[in-house]
Amino acid sequence: MTITDDLQKLLEILPQDLRQNLENHPQRDSLVEVVLDLGRCPEARFPSGAEYLSDVPVTQEQIDDCIVRVGSFGADNRAGIEQTLHRISAIRNRSGKVIGLTCRVGRAIFGTISMIRDLVETGKSILMLGRPGVGKTTALREIARTLADELDKRVVIIDSSNEIAGDGDVPHPAIGKARRMQVSHPDRQHQVMIEAVENHMPEVIVIDEIGTELEALAARTIAERGVQLVGTAHGNQIENLIKNPTLSDLVGGIQAVTLGDDEARRRGSQKTVLERKAPPTFEIAVEMQERKRWVVHEDLADTVDGLLRGHQPTPQVRTVDEEGNINITRQLTAIDGHKKGSRREESLAAAGSGRKSTGWRASGQMIPLPLSSEAENGNGSGRSEFERLLRKESLSNGNSFGRNSRSESGPNGEDLPLHIYPYGVSRHQLDQVIGVLNLPVVLTKELDNADAILALRSHVKNHAKLRQMAKARHLPIQMLKAGTIPQITRALRRLLNIDEPEVTDDRELQLFLHSASDDEMDALEEARLAVEQIVIPKGQPVELLPRSPQVRKMQHELVEHYRLRSDSFGDEPNRRLRIYPA
Known part of the structure; x- marks a missing residue:
């Protein structure tokens, strides 16, 4: 990775004492910007932090001297140094007089886009997002x-x-053979964008800081004309x-x-x-x-559609290590008890090596988790056992259902x-069941991609x-009497x-605990203890405490889980x- 910054030209516009301090500074090569505010000490900012360059406050004469060396400022209160x-x-006061300067170092860093070079070569339009200072303009260049x-x-x-291409009429060499169109006033950027397409036959338009509705509309117009956009x-x-x-x-x-009844259902x-x-x-x-950590949404339309429907996207995460190697992982959303929306990353290094079973169907049956030692000995109370289920973290581990793994097939021989x-059927409840029980099931919105209908x-x-x-x-339909x-x-x-x-699976009890309040958990605990300590072992009916209709519904579902009435x-x-x- 090659870095070109022409730092000396920036230092030459600063006052003599500040210039000498920066020239001898040990972090000179990593300087981010120099801030000169009237009546305050001059400040140099580095990636590691900021420090003062002098104990003497900045004077108006020093600011004016810098302005003379720089030149005039545009309508956006920005100026540059030619060929850099x-x-x-x-920063101006109410009368328009400059009382502060931010001198930001511009660097041409060659090789910064190695993480997304494959995407650039596809010819698709790319949008770069990020906070100020993260390197968007450098990557764009x-x-x-x-x-x-x-x-x-x-x-x-x-x-x-x-x-992007530096100040002056001759663009900086960092943009190579690319042509540069300057904008006389920030309000005219959208007009220059359209002018570039109409007059200069570009294959690619590069735009920095799309920030107004007119610029967004101009970008859409350009994209619809078949020109690749990078912004x-x-x-x-x-x-x-x-x-x-x-x-x-x-x-x-x-x-x-507004959806129709069938589509809403x-x-x-x-x-x-x-x-x-x-x-x-x-x-x-x-x-x-971050500068070396980029999240890539390969299909922006799918990402937006998923977000609007309340689904978390699963984008690629591309990073560069200290040796310059590019690592690509997939950011996944894990459904894990109360940790809704928690993220984890799955490496894509083994992509294409074939589907691997997580081992939960090695025996063809779901095997219940072993009880804790207290429960086996009968020493644990019902409440402690119920809290143990709440705290159980092993559900997020795909290997908790078994150690052996092998390829399996669905009901009609299709691959899992x-x-x-x-x-x-409630998609939220389906996601809960699939996530908690770690079932090899994917919900699809397209009937053509389905293996079965529920x-x-x-x-x-x-x-x-x-x-x-x-x-x-030729799709089987699995019908439910109720969506419980x-x-x-x-x-x-x-x-x-x-x-x-044959034995009640502790994991399934987790399904009743999603988003449950304390009162609801107390009611479920009451129903569970009644079933496991009285109804099943003694064969006697049990009446529970009065509850609200919503809580009673949850208790009914829990009882149904035990195959009781x-x-x-x-x-x-x-x-x-x-x-x-029973």
């Missing part, structure tokens, strides 16, 4: 040079503040752009849509939802979290994971078209040809559950 990438920004010099493309840079925008993540009404058009725009969502309005302007998005098309019986009876489509595609967690669990087991466990009786607010033996 340095940027000098001014290197992308322009690579496209122009190494891929022989016609590249035009829209340089609103001369930050940057301020924002740490895709979610920031979705929530930003000014820039949301870059990701396709957001609109509220199929999705398991409310009828009014947010959806993407149009195809995104950019096809790929890169979140620059099994792709299921849910209809009228639907409520009442919906299937009233939907002749669904039955016809399933018959035409126990019935969903049994249906997925039947689809996967898994035998029902329960009824609610009494009048509110004293209505309660009665559990009967």
